[in-house]
Structures are given as structure tokens and as C-alpha cells.
Amino acid sequence: MEIPEQLYYTEDHEWGEMVEDGMMRVGITDYAQHELGDIVFVELVEVGTVVAKGDPIGTVESVKAVSEIYAPVDGEVFKVNGALTDTPELVNQDCYGEAWMVVLKVNDPAQVDTLMDARAYQAYVEAEAK
Amino acid sequence: MSGNEYVTRFPEVREPLLNLKGAPGKNKRVLPAPFDTAGAADLPGTGDLPDLPDVSEVETVRHFTRLSRLNYGIDHGMYPLGSCTMKYNPKITEEIAARLAPIHPADTAAMEPVLERLAQLQEHLGEICGMDACSLWPAAGAHGELTGMMVISRALKSRGDKRRTVLIPDTAHGTNPASCTIAGFATKAIPSGEKGYLEASILRQHLDRDTAALMITNPNTLGIFEQEIGAIAELLHKNGSYLYMDGANLNAIMGVARPGDMGVDCMHVNLHKTFGTPHGGGGPGSGPVLVRQELEPFLPAPRIVRDGSGAYALEEEPHPESIGKVHSCLGNVSVCIRALAYILSLGSRGLREAATTASLNALYLKNRLKSLFDLAYETPTLHEFVLSDALQKEGGVTTMDMAKTLMDFGFHPPTVYFPLVVAGALMIEPTETEPLEELDRFVQAMENIAAMSREEPEKTHESPRTAPVSRVDEVWAARNLILTWPDGRIQPGEEGI
Numbered sequence: 001m002e003i004p005e006q007l008y009y010t011e012d013h014e015w016g017e018m019v020e021d022g023m024m025r026v027g028i029t030d031y032a033q034h035e036l037g038d039i040v041f042v043e044l045v046e047v048g049t050v051v052a053k054g055d056p057i058g059t060v061e062s063v064k065a066v067s068e069i070y071a072p073v074d075g076e077v078f079k080v081n082g083a084l085t086d087t088p089e090l091v092n093q094d095c096y097g098e099a100w101m102v103v104l105k106v107n108d109p110a111q112v113d114t115l116m117d118a119r120a121y122q123a124y125v126e127a128e129a130k
Numbered sequence: 131m132s133g134n135e136y137v138t139r140f141p142e143v144r145e146p147l148l149n150l151k152g153a154p155g156k157n158k159r160v161l162p163a164p165f166d167t168a169g170a171a172d173l174p175g176t177g178d179l180p181d182l183p184d185v186s187e188v189e190t191v192r193h194f195t196r197l198s199r200l201n202y203g204i205d206h207g208m209y210p211l212g213s214c215t216m217k218y219n220p221k222i223t224e225e226i227a228a229r230l231a232p233i234h235p236a237d238t239a240a241m242e243p244v245l246e247r248l249a250q251l252q253e254h255l256g257e258i259c260g261m262d263a264c265s266l267w268p269a270a271g272a273h274g275e276l277t278g279m280m281v282i283s284r285a286l287k288s289r290g291d292k293r294r295t296v297l298i299p300d301t302a303h304g305t306n307p308a309s310c311t312i313a314g315f316a317t318k319a320i321p322s323g324e325k326g327y328l329e330a331s332i333l334r335q336h337l338d339r340d341t342a343a344l345m346i347t348n349p350n351t352l353g354i355f356e357q358e359i360g361a362i363a364e365l366l367h368k369n370g371s372y373l374y375m376d377g378a379n380l381n382a383i384m385g386v387a388r389p390g391d392m393g394v395d396c397m398h399v400n401l402h403k404t405f406g407t408p409h410g411g412g413g414p415g416s417g418p419v420l421v422r423q424e425l426e427p428f429l430p431a432p433r434i435v436r437d438g439s440g441a442y443a444l445e446e447e448p449h450p451e452s453i454g455k456v457h458s459c460l461g462n463v464s465v466c467i468r469a470l471a472y473i474l475s476l477g478s479r480g481l482r483e484a485a486t487t488a489s490l491n492a493l494y495l496k497n498r499l500k501s502l503f504d505l506a507y508e509t510p511t512l513h514e515f516v517l518s519d520a521l522q523k524e525g526g527v528t529t530m531d532m533a534k535t536l537m538d539f540g541f542h543p544p545t546v547y548f549p550l551v552v553a554g555a556l557m558i559e560p561t562e563t564e565p566l567e568e569l570d571r572f573v574q575a576m577e578n579i580a581a582m583s584r585e586e587p588e589k590t591h592e593s594p595r596t597a598p599v600s601r602v603d604e605v606w607a608a609r610n611l612i613l614t615w616p617d618g619r620i621q622p623g624e625e626g627i
Contacts, residue, residue, distance in 0.1 A: 035553065040608035063604040064547040088609065 001125070002030040004096055008072065008112060009121035015096065016072045016115060019103070024112070026072060027100045028060065028091065031125050036062040039091040042084040044069075044101055049077040053111065057102050060091065073111040075104035133574025137540035137596050145196045152183030159187070200598045202542050203410075208568050210495075212514045212545035212557025213303070213351055215381050215403035216410060217488075222475060223406065223468040230467055235459050238443075244463065245442035249434045251470040252418075255399060258473075258481065259377065260390025261420035265429045267461035271378050274398025274417025275309035275345075277430060280453045281421060282343055282372050282396055283313055284428040288451055291370070293342040299328045300551050301350035303376050315342060322551070326354045326507035330361040337369050347376040348392075349383065351549040351557070353492065353511035363393025372396060377420075380404045381561070382489055382513035385482030396421045405469035416465040427451040487562035488513040491569060495560055498573045502580040506552040514559035516552050527583040529554040531590040535582065538596045539575035 003009075008016040008024075013032035017025045033039065044058035051057055051071040058069040058080075080102050084090060090099040106112060116124060185193075203209070209216035230247075233240045252264035268274040279296070286293060296310040299322045307317040320336050323329040328346065344366055348356040356362070363373045375389050375397040381404040389397050401416040402409035409415050421429060431448030432455075448454065476484060489512045496505070496515040504520035519529040533543035533556070545557040560569060582589055594600060 038605040040605060061608075063608055065550055 001034070002096070003118045003122050003125075005118050007096070007118065008115035009118070009124075010070065010072045010115060011124065012070050014069060014072050016104075016112070017100075018106075018112065022106050022109065023078060024073065024075070024104045024106050025100045026057065026069075026102050026104060027095055028069060029121075030095055032067075033091050033095045036060060036067060037064050038062055039088045042088045042091065042101070044080040044084070045077055047077050047080055051075060051077065051104070057104075060088075069101060071104065072115055073104065074107040076107075077102050078105045079103035133539055133571040133576075134578060136538045145193065145200070148185060148190070148193050149181070149183045151189055151193070152185045154184055156186050156189070157184050202537075207540055207542070208560065208564050208572055209410075209542040210544045210558045210560050210572065211410070211542060212353075212516070212559040213378070213548070214410060214545065215379075215400070215513075215559060215561060216542070217381075217403075217406055217561035218563035219406045219408050219468075220472065220475065223471040226471040227464045227467045231464065235463075242441055242443070244467075245434050245444070247470055248460065248463070248466055249442055251466050251473070252434070254470070254473050255418055255420060258384050258388070259380070259394075259397065259399065259420050260388030261394070261397065262390075262423040263426040263429060264418055264420045265433070265456075266416065266418045266466050267430050267455075267457040268398065268417040268419055269457055269462055270402075270413075270415035271303075271376075271398060271400045271417045272305040272309055273456070274400070274419050275305060275374075275376065276312055277417075277453070277456050278374055278396045278398050278419045278421075279310050279313035279315065279343075279345075280456075281419065281425055281428040282374065283315070284451065284453050285372075285425055286342060288428070291342075293340045293371070295338075295340045296342055296374075297333070297336055297344045299344075299346055299350070301326065301328070301352055301354075301549055302345060302347045303351060303378055304548065306345045306347070306376060310345065322350070326350070326352045326509045326551075327356050328358065328362065330358045330365055333362055333365055337365060337371070339369075341366075341369060341371045343372040343374050343395075345374045345376060347379060348389070349379045349512045352507055352509075352516050352551070353379075353382075353514035353559075354507065354509050355383075355512055359392045367393065378403060379513065382485055384485045385478060386485055390420075390422065394422075396425055401465050401469040406472045407465045407468040414462045414465060416462045416469065418466075428453055430454065430456040484562045485513075488560075491560045491562060491564055492558070494566075494569060495558060495573065499576055502577065503556070506555075513561075514557060516549065517556045517558065518552050519554035519556070522580070522583040522587075523554060525583055525587045527587045527590050529556050531587075531593065532556065532579050532583070534601060535579050535590045535593040536575060537594040539578070541572060541575060 013029045015027055015029050019025050039060055039062050041061035052074050053071055055071050056068040057071045057077065060067050060069060081100055084099060204216050204218050230244060233244060235241060248266055252266060255264050256262065268277045294316050296315045296317050297320050298306050298317055300319055301322045310317045320332065323332055327350065346356055348359060350356060366373050372395045373393055375394040377389065377397045377399040380399050384404060398417045398419045401407055401418065427449050428451050431452045432444040435443055435445045437443050492511065492513050492515055496511065499517060503517040506516055506518055519532065529546050533546050536543050547555055548557060549555060
């Protein structure tokens with residue numbers, strides 16, 4: 001299971017990456033895509049949607065289940081990855097790269113520090129697997 | 131037949147759609163007058179005539195008989211589809227429903243005794259659930275949920291209360307959040323405790339002034355009775371919130387415990403599950419809603435009333451606070467009549483025995499299988515239980531592989547990958563109608579699957595081998611939707627099936 005060092009993580013298995021001045025790229029983790037299995041559908045909120053931490057920013061569907069993706073922090077949706085509509089399998093192939101889901105304009109940078117780092121997330125996933 | 135060998139292969143039939151078999155003049159019967167094409171075209175509001183296939187009687191009978199041979203139903207064998215309560219439906223209820231079928235709903239004199247039966251069913255359901263009032267009109271479980279949540283919404287409005295959040299434990303039925311959303315509420319999932327039921331202390335952390343209701347399934351989707359339900363009801367009521375119970379699993383407790391006595395304010399029951407009417411493609415369903423007295427004014431219209439002479443009739447003016455109609459005419463009357471026949475034929479002792487036997491059968495299977503498969507929760511269960519593929523997954527055998535292999539042993543698979551709180555869930559509900567011999571055969575088949583998973587795991591990937599259609603590529607199917615035209619022809623450019 002891949003858990004890149006430089007990313008932030010949530011308990012709902014989203015990752016966040018600070019890309020440029022106050023922008024966070026968000027997707028789901030390798031653990032999440034593996035647990036869901038083959039992703040067959042991705043639906044994301046519209047650009048401009050204002051979200052609070054924990055609000056849904058999209059839905060991923062596999063043949064097993066439908067799951068919501070939640071905003072890791074408060075912010076405004078700045079960009080969404082339209083490619084996932086036609087090629088949802090990217091989530092299984094490259095969840096930390098091509099299959100990023102949205103870019104959020106972060107309201108409060110201090111909130112980012114409350115997210116888990118790679119080591120904390122690793123421990124969290126191991127505990128959850130038990 | 132034992133649970134050690136595969137069933138024989140079903141006949142390999144590629145049955146085309148009936149529309150594709152039709153040709154002008156194949157049906158040589160004279161059409162009855164109302165369906166005469168010249169006459170029907172003049173009827174107001176009929177629009178274009180339906181494109182019915184022109185086929186002979188023998189072709190029609192064979193078409194449906196062939197399709198039925200490709201099917202698997204409760205009359206074929208055990209159907210342990212957890213949460214769906216696929217019990218055998220006694221044929222006496224069909225007999226009785228058939229007798230009332232010729233009555234036209236517009237014939238008020240002929241309908242009077244039908245309304246009396248429906249009123250009788252409302253009373254029995256009220257007694258079984260310990261609730262004060264009932265509406266039979268919702269057409270299925272989720273429709274009942276929606277209707278119940280609309281009743282609660284209307285009640286809140288009536289007292290000028292703006293609260294909008296419904297709390298839903300993670301062990302509830304999957305339809306619950308959707309029903310709340312359609313009724314205009316926001317939903318919040320809350321975790322149940324480590325023991326597999328909602329602890330009052332967890333609920334307390336999530337309750338606030340915006341909590342309209344808690345929607346709980348009891349027993350829940352792990353088959354576990356919500357043992358803190360009394361304390362939960364008290365917390366909610368003190369907070370000014372309602373307790374909604376999804377009664378889809380009433381089969382486990384009817385005649386033993388009553389939701390009304392637990393403090394439930396509003397609930398639905400699934401006649402097609404608990405009260406033995408056909409479902410699962412055989413429908414239609416019926417999801418009556420039951421409420422405590424204070425919510426009665428908000429129930430759907432029309433209510434069944436008694437006129438001055440004591441005769442049963444439909445109220446002419448709906449109650450001003452009613453949420454209005456939720457279904458045309460009287461819901462699915464034939465399902466209600468079957469359910470009433472079921473209740474009367476079993477009686478109170480019989481209903482109780484059905485519930486306790488459903489739990490006994492499930493416990494028997496659980497105890498015989500728990501050494502071979504992972505059991506996620508140790509808490510005692512009632513009518514169903516959840517295993518997982520945790521022990522088999524390392525060898526490459528998943529829940530899906532095991533479900534498909536069960537088909538080769540002649541069983542309908544259990545519910546898979548639900549509830550979501552158990553990874554790789556296999557949710558098994560045998561119901562009370564399975565004889566011990568059939569339960570033993572199921573155990574044998576599961577033992578064989580456990581052995582196969584250890585010794586020759588790759589074999590499970592090839593199942594089903596005996597079904598008319600082999601392993602379906604579900605991922606490909608979900609990513610490449612093929613839509614057919616109403617006439618049954620495949621869209622241009624798409625490959626045939």
C-alpha cells in the first residue's frame with residue numbers, strides 16, 4: 001500500500017496536497033481505492049461550490065458500493081477533474097496522480113495542520129484493518 | 131441431492147425478446163372490442179397504441195416458461211439473501227387474494243368488504259407493532275420510509291419547528307439516507323458501537339437542536355437487536371426529536387417485542403418480507419406506515435373511515451394536516467389482502483413462532499459456519515448474521531467468488547458486500563421456512579467452499595459453471611452501458627449480447 005510522504009490524510013481516506021498558494025489538490029488514497037475495488041463511476045461537485053470540512057465533494061462508485069468523498073478542509077472548489085467522468089478506472093490506476101479529484105481554495109491554512117501526515121495515516125490504516 | 135455436488139447445468143437457452151419473435155398475423159385471435167385498433171385511436175388521452183408483439187399463444191407461453199427456467203426463486207430452493215427475508219410464500223394467500231381480484235375499485239358496494247379487510251389489516255399491524263394508527267398505501271419499503279419521514283416533516287412544520295437533520299447509524303438500511311433526502315432532510319451517518327449496536331452514549335454526542343429524528347433499523351443489518359433502544363428513545367424525546375424505526379426486519383421480533391413499547395414514534399413494515407407476499411422481481415411490495423397517536427393527523431389520504439351505519443368507506447375530505455396522497459387508488463391492495471390472510475392463518479402464536487424459528491435457523495447456520503468463516507461481531511444475533519471473506523481473502527478467494535460458487539451448489543447467493551461496516555460481508559438470512567435438511571445442505575455447500583478456498587482457490591474464480599450465464603464482468607458492464615431501443619433492437623454500433 002502506497003502512502004506518499006508529502007501528502008496530508010483524513011480519517012475518511014482522502015489525501016490532500018498543497019500545490020500552490022493556498023490551493024489543495026484532493027483525491028482518495030491507495031487504501032480507499034483498493035477497498036472499493038474497480039471504480040466504475042465518479043461524480044464531482046461543481047466548480048465554485050463552497051464546502052466546509054467534512055462536506056461531500058463527490059461520489060465514487062464501484063461494483064461493491066457507493067462512497068462519498070469529503071472535503072478535508074473548509075474551502076471553495078476551484079477545479080474538478082473532468083477526465084474521471086469518462087475514465088473512472090484512473091482512480092484504480094493512479095490515485096495520487098492523474099486521478100486527483102478536485103482542487104480546493106483553502107480558507108484557513110491552519111486547518112491543514114490538523115490533518116494526518118503519512119506516518120499517522122499509516123498507523124490509522126493498520127489499526128482500522130484489525 | 132446433497133450439498134457436495136454441483137447441480138446440473140440449466141438448459142442453455144438464448145431466449146430472444148418477445149418483440150423480436152412477432153410478425154403480423156401470428157396472433158390469430160380476434161381482439162376484444164375495447165382493444166380494437168380503430169376504436170382505441172378515438173379514445174381521449176390514449177395517444178399511440180402500444181407496440182405489442184404479434185405472437186401466437188404457444189410462442190408466448192413457451193417464451194415465459196423458458197425465461198422462468200432461467201430464473202431462481204424461493205419455490206426452487208433456499209434463498210438466503212440477507213435483509214430481504216426471502217421466505218416461502220404460502221399458496222393459501224394467493225387463493226384468497228385471487229378471489230378479490232375481480233372487484234373493480236370504482237364499484238363502491240363491492241369495495242366495502244375490501245375496505246373492511248384493509249381496516250382489519252391496519253388494526254392487526256397496529257397490534258403487532260404496538261402503534262396507534264396505520265396507513266397501508268406506500269408501495270414498498272423505501273416508499274414507506276419516505277412517507278414516514280414526510281409525516282415527521284409535516285409534524286415539525288405544524289409545531290413551527292425548523293430542525294432538519296436526521297441521524298442514521300452505519301448499520302441501517304441503505305435506502306434510509308435517500309428517503310430522508312427526498313423528504314427534504316439533511317442526513318448524518320453516525321457510527322454504531324464496537325459491539326454492533328448503537329450505544330446511547332454515542333447518540334448523545336451527536337444530538338443537537340437541529341436533530342429532527344433518528345432513523346434506526348431494528349434489529350439492524352448485522353442481525354443484532356438494538357438493545358439500548360429504550361434509552362435512545364428517551365434521549366431523543368427529551369431533545370424534541372422523533373424516533374423512526376425501519377421495520378424491514380420485523381420478521382425477527384413480531385409477536386415477541388413491539389416497537390411502540392420501545393418508544394418508536396413512526397415506522398414502516400414490509401408486508402412483502404415479514405408477511406409472506408412475493409417479492410424480488412415477483413412483487414409488487416407494500417410498505418405500510420404506522421405512527422403514534424400524535425402523528426396520526428399527518429398520515430396519507432384517504433383514511434379508511436366508518437360511516438353512520440357502520441359501513442367502511444374512504445373519507446371524502448382529507449384531514450387538513452394530511453401529507454396527501456402517496457399512491458393512486460389504495461396502494462397495492464392484493465399484497466395487503468395476502469398479508470392479512472397470512473396473519474390470520476398463523477394467528478398470534480404462529481407469528482411469534484415464525485419469528486423465533488427465523489432466529490433459530492439463523493443461529494443454527496451461524497454456529498455451524500463460524501469456525502470456517504470470519505464472524506465480524508460476537509454480539510448475539512437474531513434472524514440473520516454477517517460473515518466475511520477475511521479468512522479466505524489471503525488465498526485469493528473473495529466474497530464474490532464464494533457467492534458465485536454457491537450458485538453451483540444450487541443456492542441463491544447471500545447478500546454480498548453489505549452492510550458496509552463489514553469488509554467483504556456475506557449476509558445470510560435463511561428465514562423460518564427452511565427445513566433442517568435444507569439448512570444442512572447449505573452448511574455442506576459452505577464447507578465445500580471453505581475447503582475449495584484452501585486447496586484449489588482458482589476453481590472458485592470459474593463459478594458459476596452451471597448457470598445459464600457464466601461469470602459476468604460486472605466492471606466492464608458498469609463502465610460500458612448498452613441501452614436497447616424499446617423495440618428490443620440493439621443500438622446501432624453496439625455489439626449484440
